[in-house]
Amino acid sequence: MSLKTHLSALIFGGLTALSAFSAQADQAEHIDVSNAYAREVPPGAPASASFMTLDNLSDEEIKIVAADSDVAKVVELHTHTNDNGVMRMRQIPAISIPANGQTVLKPGGLHIMLIGPKQPLKNGQTVSVDLKFEDGSHKTVSMPVKSLKGMGTMQHMH
Template sequence: MKRLKISQPECWLNVILIVLFGVLIALLVSACSPDQAANADTSSSNSDKAAQATETTQSTPSVQVTEAYARAVPPNSPASAVFLTLHNNGEQEQRLVSATSNVANVVELHNHVKQDGMMQMRKIDHISIPAKGKTTLKPGGLHIMLIQLQQPLVVDSTIAVTLHFADGSEQALTVPVREISSMMQQHH
């Protein structure tokens, strides 16, 4: 069996060509990524910042977030909440299992339940988003609780919130802060 001899410069040229080819393939694949198309659609149609959450990273392809906002609170308030709608376009149920934020030391998933004739807020393990359905987080119901605030949440500012799903994926959002009517504030 005869061995083919390749000179060292030719060997390096082959390695460089293989690496360049791999980079080219990676760029082509990422350019055709559905996540980028979805992000482009979101940013081009995002004229109302209060109606859309932005800056999605490592997104769950089947879950889209709309109508995200955080409740404005006065200085020294210990807590606030984030509300949004989760749309699951996938064939399987998704679960939101936790969230984090740059403005709170503790972030929990909560629900309001009626117990002994009184509405009470309870921490929950997850929030389910049905296949081909949606789940709305709203005052008086499911919500993301921001506890031990590190700063006041002022109207027209934004906060960072990252949603963590059971499948290990996450969505990083920029959430606008809005005023909520006094009747709805009684729930928090």
């Protein structure tokens, strides 16, 4: 194989890989996030949580497989289950948003757990949470911190 043929094969291979990547790595762009907020917690609180409404604008199911945030040591995807009348939280591997559908993260249901806050989260602050999708794409969501007083206490099983 001549050098020239070899080079063009390399370039062609590279372009093919690149287009395959861009065709897949766009799940983040198909998700519309609204009403995002994080729960206010006092100094020393073991954890906070982030809630939001996720709309899937595509024809395929999209999954959030991980989340991250600068404000917490560990960030996990959680849900609540009703265990004989006692609401308990547990970690789940993914949060699914159905094709052309909506998933709501809310107190008492699905949420993004912010474990070990690095600072007190106060009403009026803005924090950001990075969502990672199954295809490796990311979406950074900025959200206000809100007080949830009077909305019930979540049971923390960490």
